[in-house]
Amino acid sequence: MTRAKDRSATVSEVGEAEVLEVLRGPAEQHTDDPVGNGDDAAVLGPSAATVVTTDMVVEGTHFRLDLTTWGDIGRRAVAQNVSDVLAMGADCSRVLVAVAVPGETSMEQIARLSEGIHGEAARSGAVVVGGDFTRADLVVVGVTAIGTLPDGARPLRIDGAAPGDRVALTGEPGRSEAGLALILSGRPDGVLQQTYRVPVTPIGSGRAARLAGASALTDVSDGLLRDLAGVARASGVAADLVRRDLPVDPLLAEAAAVLGAPDPGARVLEWVLDGGEDHGLLGTFPPSATIPPGFTVIGRIRAGEPGEVTLDGRPRVPGGWDSARGASAMR
Amino acid sequence: MTRAKDRSATVSEVGEAEVLEVLRGPAEQHTDDPVGNGDDAAVLGPSAATVVTTDMVVEGTHFRLDLTTWGDIGRRAVAQNVSDVLAMGADCSRVLVAVAVPGETSMEQIARLSEGIHGEAARSGAVVVGGDFTRADLVVVGVTAIGTLPDGARPLRIDGAAPGDRVALTGEPGRSEAGLALILSGRPDGVLQQTYRVPVTPIGSGRAARLAGASALTDVSDGLLRDLAGVARASGVAADLVRRDLPVDPLLAEAAAVLGAPDPGARVLEWVLDGGEDHGLLGTFPPSATIPPGFTVIGRIRAGEPGEVTLDGRPRVPGGWDSARGASAMR
Numbered sequence: 297m298t299r300a301k302d303r304s305a306t307v308s309e310v311g312e313a314e315v316l317e318v319l320r321g322p323a324e325q326h327t328d329d330p331v332g333n334g335d336d337a338a339v340l341g342p343s344a345a346t347v348v349t350t351d352m353v354v355e356g357t358h359f360r361l362d363l364t365t366w367g368d369i370g371r372r373a374v375a376q377n378v379s380d381v382l383a384m385g386a387d388c389s390r391v392l393v394a395v396a397v398p399g400e401t402s403m404e405q406i407a408r409l410s411e412g413i414h415g416e417a418a419r420s421g422a423v424v425v426g427g428d429f430t431r432a433d434l435v436v437v438g439v440t441a442i443g444t445l446p447d448g449a450r451p452l453r454i455d456g457a458a459p460g461d462r463v464a465l466t467g468e469p470g471r472s473e474a475g476l477a478l479i480l481s482g483r484p485d486g487v488l489q490q491t492y493r494v495p496v497t498p499i500g501s502g503r504a505a506r507l508a509g510a511s512a513l514t515d516v517s518d519g520l521l522r523d524l525a526g527v528a529r530a531s532g533v534a535a536d537l538v539r540r541d542l543p544v545d546p547l548l549a550e551a552a553a554v555l556g557a558p559d560p561g562a563r564v565l566e567w568v569l570d571g572g573e574d575h576g577l578l579g580t581f582p583p584s585a586t587i588p589p590g591f592t593v594i595g596r597i598r599a600g601e602p603g604e605v606t607l608d609g610r611p612r613v614p615g616g617w618d619s620a621r622g623a624s625a626m627r
Numbered sequence: 628m629t630r631a632k633d634r635s636a637t638v639s640e641v642g643e644a645e646v647l648e649v650l651r652g653p654a655e656q657h658t659d660d661p662v663g664n665g666d667d668a669a670v671l672g673p674s675a676a677t678v679v680t681t682d683m684v685v686e687g688t689h690f691r692l693d694l695t696t697w698g699d700i701g702r703r704a705v706a707q708n709v710s711d712v713l714a715m716g717a718d719c720s721r722v723l724v725a726v727a728v729p730g731e732t733s734m735e736q737i738a739r740l741s742e743g744i745h746g747e748a749a750r751s752g753a754v755v756v757g758g759d760f761t762r763a764d765l766v767v768v769g770v771t772a773i774g775t776l777p778d779g780a781r782p783l784r785i786d787g788a789a790p791g792d793r794v795a796l797t798g799e800p801g802r803s804e805a806g807l808a809l810i811l812s813g814r815p816d817g818v819l820q821q822t823y824r825v826p827v828t829p830i831g832s833g834r835a836a837r838l839a840g841a842s843a844l845t846d847v848s849d850g851l852l853r854d855l856a857g858v859a860r861a862s863g864v865a866a867d868l869v870r871r872d873l874p875v876d877p878l879l880a881e882a883a884a885v886l887g888a889p890d891p892g893a894r895v896l897e898w899v900l901d902g903g904e905d906h907g908l909l910g911t912f913p914p915s916a917t918i919p920p921g922f923t924v925i926g927r928i929r930a931g932e933p934g935e936v937t938l939d940g941r942p943r944v945p946g947g948w949d950s951a952r953g954a955s956a957m958r
Contacts, residue, residue, distance in 0.1 A: 330676055331782050336714035336845055337680035337772075339782040345661055346677055348756075349668030350723040350771045354763040357727070383667035392681040394769050396688070425679075432685040438725050438769035440681045441668075451662050451670040514667055618643045 303407060307431070308399035315429050318406050319395060321414035329390075329425060338425040340390065344447040349380040352394075352438035361435065363479055364493050366405045369437060370412025371494040376517065377441035378420040379497040379575040383515040385452035385506030386443035387499075388422045393439050396432035409437070420499055452506055452513035455530035457580040459599045461511050463535055464591035466498045466576045468545040469520045470564070473571025478551055488547055495575040504588035505579045513579040519570040522614035523578055525603045531580075534600030537607045542568055543592045569607070570615035634738060638762070639730035646760050649737050650726060652745035660721070660756060669756040671721065675778040680711040683725075683769035690824075692766065694810055697736045699824040700768060701743025707848065708772035709751040710828040710906040714846040716783035716837030717774035718830075719753045724770050727763035740768070751830055783837055783844035786861035788911040790930045792842050794866055795922040797829045797907045799876040800851045801895070804902025809882055819878055826906040835919035836910045844910040850901040853945035854909055856934045862911075865931030868938045873899055874923045900938070901946035 307315050320333050331339035340346070353359060353373045364372075374391055381388040393413055397406070417424050422441070445451060475492030483489070497515075505513050512531060516523050528535045548567055552560035580597055581587055605612055638646050651664050662670035671677070684690060684704045695703075705722055712719040724744055728737070748755050753772070776782060806823030814820070828846075836844050843862060847854050859866045879898055883891035911928055912918055936943055 331715070331784055335782075335784050335786075336711040337678045337717075337774075339715060339776065340677040340679065342673075342675050343677065344673050346671040346674065347668045348671065348679070348721075348723060348771070348773065349759075350681070350725045350757060350769065351759045352683075352725045352727060352761065352767065352769050354727050354761060354767065356764050357762050380667040384662070384670060386668075390679075392679060392771065394681045394683045396683060396685050396767070426681060428680075428682045430683065430685060431688050432765070432767070433687050434764060436683065436685065436727070436763070436767050436769075438681065438683050438767075440679070440723065440771040442679065443668075445670065447673075451666075453662055453666050455666075 303402060303404035305403050306399060307397060307401050307403065307406060310403060312429060315406055316427065318403065319393065319410045319427050319429060321410055321424055332425050333427060338392065340442070343444040345445040345449070345451070347381050347384045347386040347443040347445060347451065348440065349377055350438065350440040351377045351380065352436055355435040363484065366408035367412035368493040369435065370409045371416040373437040373439045374413055374416040374420070375495050375497050376575055377439040378422065379495070379515040381441045381443040382497060382502030383452070383513050383577060385449070385502050385513060386445050387503055388420050388441050388443045390425045390442040391417045391422050391439060392426035393424060393437065394428040396430045396436040398433060399431050420497065449506065452510055454512055454514050454527045456512040457527055457531035457533050457597045458511055458582065459533055459597055461580040461582050461597040462587065462593045463524065463537070463580055463595040463597060464587050464593045465543065465578050466501050466590045467574060468543045469516055469574050469576055470548055470567030470571040471545055472573040473567045474548050474551045477555055481555055488551055492573070495573055497575050498577055498590060501577050501590050505577065508581065508588040509585040510579040510581050513577060516574050516576045516578050517572055519572045519614060520578065521569045521605055521612060525605050525614050527578065527580065528605060529603030532602045533597050534602070534604040535595055535597050536609070537595035537605065539608050541592070541594045544568055566615070569612065634733060634735035636734050637730060638728060638732050638734065638737060641734060643760060646737055647758065649734065650724065650741045650758050650760060652741055652755055663756050664758060669723065674775040676776040676780070676782070678712050678715045678717040678774040678776060678782065679771065680708055681769065681771040682708045682711065683767055686766040694815065695824050697739035698743035700766065701740045702747040702825040704768040704770045705744055705747040705751070706826050706828050707906055708770040709753065710826070710846040712772045712774040713828060713833030714783070714844050714908060716780070716833050716844060717776050718834055719751050719772050719774045721756045721773040722748045722753050722770060723757035724755060724768065725759040727761045727767040729764060730762050751828065780837065783841055785843055785845050785858045787843040788858055788862035788864050788928045789842055789913065790864055790928055792911040792913050792928040793918065793924045794855065794868070794911055794926040794928060795918050795924045796874065796909050797832050797921045798905060799874045800847055800905050800907055801879055801898030801902040802876055803904040804898045805879050805882045808886055812886055819882055823904070826904055828906050829908055829921060832908050832919070832921050836908065839912065839919040840916040841910040841912050844908060847905050847907045847909050848903055850903045850945060851909065852900045852936055852943060856936050856945050858909070858911065859936060860934030863933045864928050865935040866926055866928050867940070868926035868936065870939050872923070872925045875899055897946070900943065
């Protein structure tokens with residue numbers, strides 16, 4: 297088949313069946329679901345509760361083909377959807393992928409994309425159970441991620457935070473945004489840059505937060521402040537952050553210096569508070585809960601104006617990413 | 628809010644939260660799922676088996692903004708995914724929608740799109756439980772449709788056809804393709820044209836086929852011949868169609884005449900056999916099964932070259948739609 301043979305052929309030349317064959321990935325990844333990939337729809341076995349989310353990445357909006365690889369596009373599309381499943385307190389088990397590319401895309405590029413999709417799914421403990429392929433004038437990858445919750449398990453919504461809860465976070469926010477700034481300045485390689493290209497989702501952390509008794513959980517996709525304000529607003533509470541407790545990757549200060557920021561400290565803080573797409577998990581934990589490994593306490597929930605967030609006692613308005621408007625800052 | 632107030636505002640002006648609010652649709656449509664629309668992911672209640680599929684429609688590939696309406700884009704995107712769930716022998720219960728549009732799209736257009744999405748979901752007996760919104764240089768609507776199968780119910784795969792089975796179909800194939808030809812000739816209005824814009828999915832027919840004991844089922848998205856050949860190939864059998872048994876809408880002959888086809892009969896047959904996107908259900912039924920209402924018997928399965936399809940005894944090579952190459956004929 298084309299997979300081994302002629303990877304310089306374009307999708308227009310080989311036709312849908314062969315493209316879908318490559319996107320379907322290795323056979324050993326197939327599940328024991330009643331119906332896996334290749335039929336009109338997949339059929340999943342019995343479950344107590346099914347968690348499902350969908351999200352697409354679009355050329356020109358979320359990535360540029362000259363600044364990323366086909367493998368990374370696939371990884372990123374899967375990672376950010378898996379992250380939303382984790383943010384409900386579940387593990388991700390299945391992924392469906394809809395791919396649109398221009399007709400002149402080569403089968404080599406499709407193969408790389410497929411490897412990225414299946415590789416990231418596997419890293420997340422999930423398998424790809426369905427897909428769709430079509431042509432388009434630009435590259436679009438839409439992913440649906442599915443997880444399950446065990447019988448009686450309570451999903452972690454965004455509206456469960458209560459006064460007295462601690463606010464805690466996984467990972468080091470701002471890395472993705474700093475990475476993008478470095479890429480745009482002509483420095484394509486490095487740890488921060490790769491975080492921008494493929495966010496590292498904290499597999500297992502969602503379930504850990506649920507088992508620890510978290511009251512609310514979300515993933516940081518639009519920026520720490522904006523997503524925390526979202527949790528606070530939905531929960532009818534306010535949140536106070538403590539600046540010295542924020543986990544700050546030392547690479548951020550280095551990046552601010554390299555980029556010649558007039559006030560490097562301010563730039564780093566901006567990345568940490570408003571940088572989107574890190575996909576760390578942001579949770580709130582009642583006083584009785586033990587904070588699970590990997591989470592850092594960064595503040596506290598209190599009664600107050602719903603959605604208000606303060607830093608060291610001063611109200612702070614979220615910047616961050618807005619999908620309709622684009623970035624408030626530099627994107 | 629913007630919904631009532633200023634529909635001439637663009638998505639760039641109003642921001643993501645208001646766009647998502649409009650896409651979320653009427654509150655009364657919300658389900659009793661543990662978590663509905665508005666959180667990181669939706670959480671669905673217990674089920675014996677979950678059917679899930681995803682598919683996107685893309686501007687320039689599946690529709691042109693000057694030839695369709697925003698409501699019809701939404702309806703079509705939902706309809707063709709619901710159709711894939713029906714084709715497993717299930718009913719569709721939930722839909723997730725990812726929308727990408729240019730920043731200058733008006734909130735009026737978003738509202739029309741949302742009405743189409745929610746209207747078609749409601750017609751199908753489903754509710755919208757999740758969504759995603761982003762900007763893009765062209766319009767993309769990705770839909771994930773979900774259904775459930777009752778305990779012990781067997782999903783209808785494409786690989787279950789056996790020699791002796793009857794081949795049966797819902798609806799009148801070729802209407803969508805004829806409708807497109809009329810639209811492209813400058814005749815935008817009419818029954819066939821509307822079938823092209825929004826395929827009519829036969830709600831309930833999938834379940835009826837399952838209860839009747841169908842051995843295989845799919846929906847006709849790529850053309851009757853191509854999809855039947857797919858069933859035959861997956862099942863390791865051949866299929867014989869009988870021309871006089873094919874259900875042919877009289878409007879097709881009228882359309883062929885209006886378009887000045889040199890051989891109107893041949894053009895009609897081409898539409899019926901190779902026209903895609905009608906989304907009728909195509910099933911195979913063992914001799915013991917009673918053909919359910921709405922299905923017309925059009926041929927028979929026999930042992931033979933896997934995937935071969937004949938018409939009145941003569942092998943016929945599928946034309947129809949290939950998502951990678953585009954149409955074999957005129958698209």
